Amino acid sequence: MGGVKGCGFIAAGGVFFFIFSLLMLFMMAGGGGSSATAGGLGLAAGSVPTAYLQWVKAAGAECPAVSAPLIAAQIEQESGWNPNARSPVGAEGIAQFMPGTWPNWGRDDDGTHNVSPLNPADAIMAMGRYDCAIAKQVAGVPGDAVANILAGYNAGPGAVLQYNGVPPYAETQGYVTSIEAAMKKYEAPLSSGPVGGGSAFGQAEIAAAEKYLGLPYVWGGGAPSGPTGGGFDCSGLVLYAVYQASGGKIDLPHSSEDMATMGTEIPRDQMQPGDAVVIQTEQPGDYSHVVLYIGGGQIVEAPHTGAFVRTAPLSEYNGMVQTVRRFG
Template structure:
């Protein structure tokens, strides 16, 4: 996640003179917004899924009333990160991570080539929707929210949902339902101003205290790294300072909340760059928006943490970080397998859809873990800009560390 060295910006003096704490305070708390209402027919947010799959997810996400395109996208992202060649340690295969036995029942030939191919993205997307709708039918007579019951059946099996007359009291299943619905908001096209984050000013304050710190490829601000950061290490640490845990890499941080449009940006939003503006998997740089068209970022080797303009080539969009959105993100290992928060589990295997008939093992009633508490906004003023470090025009992102 690097940003090539940039030239000086003509507006440096003017932006510095405004005072970034004042800019942040005005931008963060004067903006009005309302929470997004969910809808089963919600459209996908632009740039939230690879363009090659957007039409398929939009189509198959409308297969039955209990699912939606954003919900289906959230499941596919959590299962494989939209990777058609994903293979788990327990034998779940393809973008939708079906076990071969389950695929034999629910596999769909969506592209009409005469084969139900678990490795084919079109077939996998259609089959995931078909499986979801089959589960929805299995638990259709259970009272409560129909999408919640479907997701619970996906994780724990229909038997458990019927037994408990709704979402069963399994911590993992309750967490799965909550996480998929929270993650779906990142895939939903906003229909009104996106709600403003209350932690954003404090996250920016943390980043401001790091201005002038040299960039380090792979840096997370550790003492052994002399407190240096790379781009996503800085954003991760800034939000950790307010009790929100982000993934380590930029392309996963993209899904930590809804995506405001350029004209709806507010201080504290994460802003991103990608080599392919039609594919969020190509995201390679991230910064923290501070208002006035500028961000704080750790640009590249040889540079320091600084202010840069955001309106440059390869800008793909922004994310307004939420506690629920960040908590819902899966922890993805180097081999593509999923562990930790947000990961699929329960039922038949930890990495694949539960069997539609198998009863889950007994589990003690529990509640999902609490969302990390938000830190209070600091009262201290912003540190002054380093003498040689006014805002500068951003260069172009190039590659991940």
């Protein structure tokens, strides 16, 4: 029941999003959205092609030193968002990984088993991991932390350590300057909390769930400690977020049916970011799907088989019976 049963459901408009999730793997371009990211920066609405949006958000949440605007600006500089870009020296793909470097960072992030620098999803996530590794290596270097990360990506972290900052290479200095300037068009200011306010507990829930944007939906996946089997289902994502936000004090069952009767029921017009919305998707009384409200009419969810952890409009579930539950 709950996450195991109901998260395989494709909601009203969900057929479109099932196809959309697959099309993202084939690099369609489009609009964008906005979401809080790691690194203290938000991502400006419409600034990133839709095909890559969830991966940019997820890569930007790999560690506190990295942000989605940083990832987006790097991609623009590296490849101009061209997933098939190749440089004269042999760098490949949207993130311009060299063949010798790629095996250290490339993983099957999109679940397609096509682990390649020419696979945008895997390449963007690899960029986030590599940026985070560089950030750790150069953490003790003085100066601007973002500049040092970028210099490490371009010239190698060893060069940053050798010169105790951005090395005196014209290419690297130009690379850093260009990306730091480009970041501004991808940035959006963050409020003191999620869109529409909310408690610190709700903020912590959202941060925990959004850490896994882009992770595959896995039937029965998810535990208090994180994904299982490589991903989450709907209730697995929610129970993980609530457990993390509560510091391990609230351990929900892996069932949206049970979640529909737990916590505090909240009137719809008093819903705040971090509240769980449990939805009857198949028949009366069958609360087979659960999502987390993040504010501004948006949710974060693990929707159904073939999709990924994503943000989406709550309006996808208009017309379905819903109950709002608050766990913290």
